[in-house]
Amino acid sequence: MDTRQLEYFVAVAEELNFTRAAARLFAVQSTVSAGIRSLEHDLGTPLFERSTKRVALTSAGSRALPEARSAIEAIDRVRSAAAENSRDIRGRLRVGIFTSLDYLDLPGLFGEFHERYPLVDLQLTASASGSTGFTDDVRRGRVDLAFMGLAAQDLAGFQVLELTRSDFVAIVPSSHPLAGRAQVDLAELTTETWVDTPAGFGNRVIIDRALAERGLSRTIGAQVSELGAVAQFVAAGLGIAVIPIVAYSPTPATSAVTLEPPVTWSLSAITRPGASPAIAALLDLLAERFVGARRA
Structure with missing residues (x-):
């Protein structure tokens, strides 16, 4: 078992499609398929039910998915802990964003984040179902951090940073x-x-x-x-x-x-408790931009 196999597993589990998972990872589909087969052989159980029409997680795959995500995040923490300075922070950071609020200046925000932390693999996505869709995405680990327009009563169990x-x-x-x-x-x-x-x-x-x-x-x-x-x-x-x-x-x-x-x-950013170094870095930047400006 290696890190790349776990990344293949998580990507296929989130996309439920080998072609989309391979494209997301900039990998060849046959390589992703071989990596999944190798992981299943190592674990001694199938992780996916495959047919010509659909891909679905098995019960074993559903149990293994959060652990695989945690393992990948732990490896990112090890790499970041060994970094000589903050620019060496590594890891994948998937962010759920709004695309129509000029107030946020998201291009400027993420441009600055990328300049500060060039080794972070930043992935931005929107949700067709809005804030409620993002809460489910964060809870299930499909997104690491999301911008959110729900009230505090709807965000129990999350780490919440109110922006405005x-x-x-x-x-x-x-x-x-x-x-x-x-x-x-x-x-x-x-x-x-x-x-x-x-x-x-x-x-x-x-x-x-x-x-x-x-x-x-x-x-x-x-x-x-x-x-x-x-x-x-x-x-x-x-x-x-x-x-x-x-x-x-x-x-x-x-x-x-x-x-x-x-x-x-209320506009907030939410994430699961126990933020990775990349998530913590983005939260710090958001606090600088929004919370700091509000207090000034």
């Missing part, structure tokens, strides 16, 4: 009767057609919860997978929206109205 808080605002077309109002109650918006993100996105979870707590319901006419694009659909006349103010870019075609009573959205 933002109040929700109602976004309406500039011609709407509510435009120019100083504030609006959620109840006044329930007769409108809404634009929102899909179920599972953190901002949607929080607003759904706020409505439910007051016994309110609404009609959603359009679901947009990019939070930052919601206001554009409001501008096009497809409805009103309620989104965090940090996700709103003012335009002449829309107006933002403060909610009263307020509803707050």
Whole structure:
């Protein structure tokens, strides 16, 4: 058994596809397949059920997967512990990101991280199911760290670094009767057609919860997978929206109205307890950028 075999196993287990796993590892598929067969021979049991249509973990494979991930992380810790300076930190770092919040400046953030830690294999991915999808990804070890828009009550068991808080605002077309109002109650918006993100996105979870707590319901006419694009659909006349103010870019075609009573959205980074050196380095950079700036 060697490290590369464990990497093959984890990749195939996460992708459930040998071709995608090989592409992810920049390896030839036959090499990955041979490595898995060798590992199964060494362990004395099959790790995958294979057919022409699907690949699935066996019960033994499911039990072995978290241990394989831990073994790879332990090896990364050994290499990082022996490093002469922080630039020698090694390891794979898989990060779940939002792609539509300019506030985060993720290109700049990860560009700086790569410059500081060039030996870290940085892999960025988005989730089609938003924050709830990322919590499952982090919990199951498919992602090491994820940006998150859920409330603290939804994040039990994770290491959580809160980056910022933002109040929700109602976004309406500039011609709407509510435009120019100083504030609006959620109840006044329930007769409108809404634009929102899909179920599972953190901002949607929080607003759904706020409505439910007051016994309110609404009609959603359009679901947009990019939070930052919601206001554009409001501008096009497809409805009103309620989104965090940090996700709103003012335009002449829309107006933002403060909610009263307020509803707050928290943006955090989450990871499993016991962070690897690479994860710890990214958390430190996030704290510098966001927590430090908030305290300054």
